[in-house]
Amino acid sequence: xxxxxxxxxxxxxxxxxxxxxxxxxxxxxxxxxxxxxxxxxxxxxxxxxxxxxxxxxxxxxxxxxxxxxxxxxxxxxxxxxxxxxxxxxxxxxxxxxxxxxxxxxxxxxxxxxxxxxxxxxxxxxxxxxxxxxxxxxxxxxxxxxxxxxxxxxxxxxxxxxxxxxxxxxxxxxxxxxxxxxxxxxxxxxxxxxxxxxxxxxxxxxxxxxxxxxxxxxxxxxxxxxxxxxxxxxxxxxxxxxxxxxxxxxxxxxxxxxxxxxxxxxxxxxxxxxxxxxxxxxxxxxxxxxxxxxxxxxxxxxxxxxxxxxxx
Amino acid sequence: xxxxxxxxxxxxxxxxxxxxxxxxxxxxxxxxxxxxxxxxxxxxxxxxxxxxxxxxxxxxxxxxxxxxxxxxxxxxxxxxxxxxxxxxxxxxxxxxxxxxxxxxxxxxxxxxxxxxxxxxxxxxxxxxxxxxxxxxxxxxxxxxxxxxxxxxxxxxxxxxxxxxxxxxxxxxxxxxxxxxxxxxxxxxxxxxxxxxxxxxxxxxxxxxxxxxxxxxxxxxxxxxxxxxxxxxxxxxxxxxxxxxxxxxx
Ligand SMILES: Cc1cc2nc3c(=O)[nH]c(=O)nc-3n(C[C@H](O)[C@H](O)[C@H](O)COP(=O)(O)OP(=O)(O)OC[C@H]3O[C@@H](n4cnc5c(N)ncnc54)[C@H](O)[C@@H]3O)c2cc1C
Ligand SMILES: Nc1ncnc2c1ncn2[C@@H]1O[C@H](COP(=O)(O)O)[C@@H](O)[C@H]1O
Numbered sequence: 001x002x003x004x005x006x007x008x009x010x011x012x013x014x015x016x017x018x019x020x021x022x023x024x025x026x027x028x029x030x031x032x033x034x035x036x037x038x039x040x041x042x043x044x045x046x047x048x049x050x051x052x053x054x055x056x057x058x059x060x061x062x063x064x065x066x067x068x069x070x071x072x073x074x075x076x077x078x079x080x081x082x083x084x085x086x087x088x089x090x091x092x093x094x095x096x097x098x099x100x101x102x103x104x105x106x107x108x109x110x111x112x113x114x115x116x117x118x119x120x121x122x123x124x125x126x127x128x129x130x131x132x133x134x135x136x137x138x139x140x141x142x143x144x145x146x147x148x149x150x151x152x153x154x155x156x157x158x159x160x161x162x163x164x165x166x167x168x169x170x171x172x173x174x175x176x177x178x179x180x181x182x183x184x185x186x187x188x189x190x191x192x193x194x195x196x197x198x199x200x201x202x203x204x205x206x207x208x209x210x211x212x213x214x215x216x217x218x219x220x221x222x223x224x225x226x227x228x229x230x231x232x233x234x235x236x237x238x239x240x241x242x243x244x245x246x247x248x249x250x251x252x253x254x255x256x257x258x259x260x261x262x263x264x265x266x267x268x269x270x271x272x273x274x275x276x277x278x279x280x281x282x283x284x285x286x287x288x289x290x291x292x293x294x295x296x297x298x299x300x301x302x303x304x305x306x307x308x309x310x311x
Numbered sequence: 312x313x314x315x316x317x318x319x320x321x322x323x324x325x326x327x328x329x330x331x332x333x334x335x336x337x338x339x340x341x342x343x344x345x346x347x348x349x350x351x352x353x354x355x356x357x358x359x360x361x362x363x364x365x366x367x368x369x370x371x372x373x374x375x376x377x378x379x380x381x382x383x384x385x386x387x388x389x390x391x392x393x394x395x396x397x398x399x400x401x402x403x404x405x406x407x408x409x410x411x412x413x414x415x416x417x418x419x420x421x422x423x424x425x426x427x428x429x430x431x432x433x434x435x436x437x438x439x440x441x442x443x444x445x446x447x448x449x450x451x452x453x454x455x456x457x458x459x460x461x462x463x464x465x466x467x468x469x470x471x472x473x474x475x476x477x478x479x480x481x482x483x484x485x486x487x488x489x490x491x492x493x494x495x496x497x498x499x500x501x502x503x504x505x506x507x508x509x510x511x512x513x514x515x516x517x518x519x520x521x522x523x524x525x526x527x528x529x530x531x532x533x534x535x536x537x538x539x540x541x542x543x544x545x546x547x548x549x550x551x552x553x554x555x556x557x558x559x560x
Contacts, residue, residue: 010472067475070440070450093470097452100405100437104444109406109525112435122529127434128328132337133534137527175449175483179465179476192471196559220560228489238455238469238490245349245429245489247471253559263327270537274557276549291540292552301546308546309560 001085002031009044016193017090020149027117039066052156062169067178074102076170091146110144115151129244129267150250196222202229203258243268261286312366314357315421318350320382321432349427352487355494387505388497394510409441414518428486439486449479453488
């Protein structure tokens with residue numbers, strides 16, 4: 001039996017989360033296969049074949065998969081389940097849309113966001129915004145799940161020597177048409193895999209003030225995130241949102257600036273290695289999870305921190 | 312056009328949940344319950360579609376025990392026309408819920424089903440996707456915009472890298488993200504009016520669905536607690552600690 005990991009990529013680069021997903025798959029055991037669906041995605045397939053522990057890469061390189069249309073990818077995966085015991089994808093918007101759709105096509109009940117592997121049929125996952133951890137045993141013949149990528153160390157991107165097998169086009173949906181994308185452009189590291197994240201909340205007051213956090217992030221080589229309040233107020237785009245219903249991050253260093261620490265926000269960052277909180281309200285709940293709290297006006301603290309780092 | 316909105320009753324988002332001492336689940340006795348916030352957004356969107364003259368009827372449904380009717384009532388008080396309650400005491404997994412919603416959607420001839428993207432108790436984020444697959448209808452997950460047009464619906468999805476636009480045919484299944492809209496509060500007169508709106512009660516068997524669960528919850532535990540940290544009083548102290556104590560910069 002083999003474990004199938006669905007690669008996430010943009011046709012030229014593999015998402016870092018795919019490496020963590022491979023690591024989760026390796027923890028289950030058995031032989032590892034990776035499926036790459038894309039268009040002009042040969043480099044991605046080659047990169048997957050090099051991941052330590054991967055024995056085979058199934059590559060569907062067709063126009064059908066130029067964009068991540070859930071329907072198309074799900075039908076492709078369904079057609080490639082021979083000898084497969086588990087299907088895993090990262091718990092990104094890509095994987096979270098795909099896995100349940102695929103599971104329903106296969107009459108299976110998937111689980112979302114696994115944070116640990118107990119055995120080949122038993123997994124741990126956070127519920128209630130991470131306020132509880134559930135251990136679940138699955139009974140379907142093919143077990144399907146998304147993986148909380150921050151909970152698993154990335155697999156080695158080098159060292160593997162898998163084969164790449166071309167697979168057939170499973171056909172495109174005639175009821176869904178791709179119209180376009182409006183993607184955030186950034187030179188900074190990707191939020192969910194960045195080693196350092198600087199996040200701002202409602203306390204930032206406006207979008208212009210985020211320039212302070214961007215500068216700080218650039219000095220530290222980090223990414224910029226935000227609370228939902230900051231996103232809702234239009235300070236920054238939606239893809240900055242960290243939390244229960246946004247992105248989950250667990251960097252080495254998370255700096256929360258002007259964020260109160262609502263449970264829904266903590267859900268997305270409380271597994272960070274070191275947390276710094278800058279807030280002028282000493283009662284702010286964020287201080288309860290912060291390793292280093294700084295009770296100060298952010299408009300004083302952030303420039304002072306920047307100056308200190310600039311030396 | 313008919314719009315169906317499946318809604319779930321969950322522990323209120325402002326409540327801090329507690330794990331039961333026997334580790335079988337979380338404490339639900341005497342805890343404030345509410346409509347799942349994403350479902351409120353879904354109801355709101357359905358009402359806006361109707362108010363724009365693009366739908367004749369908004370039906371709210373929920374699958375669950377007697378109390379689920381209260382959550383349907385909340386949807387009716389917001390302005391939905393009628394309710395469907397799939398009444399069962401059994402615990403329901405997303406696949407079964409999707410099967411129940413499919414049966415209701417087909418029975419009612421719904422042109423659009425709007426679900427929440429995620430229930431905030433189990434954090435599954437599954438039911439809408441599963442429903443679309445079971446119905447063989449297009450899926451618009453995590454939408455922040457929807458417009459009716461000749462071909463069906465033009466939607467904008469919130470994806471990790473930004474936004475994506477799709478055209479999907481009708482009938483369709485979509486799931487609501489946070490920024491789709493700001494849900495209204497039910498006014499007192501509307502709460503009164505809602506008491507008279509009809510709610511059909513059905514059992515899973517009436518819909519031809521067998522409740523068959525596949526997952527077994529072995530235990531529910533508290534997550535590891537973070538150790539209390541320290542307060543710093545200035546930039547140099549903070550940078551020193553990050554460099555020499557935490558060793559993260
Ligand atoms: C279903 C649901 C899902 C949600 N999902 C998410 C999610 O994924 N992510 C998320 O973040 N939230 C989420 N929320 C929202 C969450 O409940 C909070 O409302 C939100 O996190 C608050 O953001 P905030 O901390 O920026 O704002 P606030 O709570 O308003 O806090 C602002 C903080 O800034 C501080 N401050 C103000 N001025 C200054 C200053 N000059 N200097 C220093 N400090 C200052 C204040 O003391 C305060 O602590 C969700 C809510 C619901 C109901
Ligand atoms: N018991 C239920 N009855 C009706 N709708 C539900 C039920 N459970 C989930 N849903 C719908 O499915 C959405 C996503 O839930 P979930 O897949 O559990 O995260 C919710 O926002 C609801 O719209």
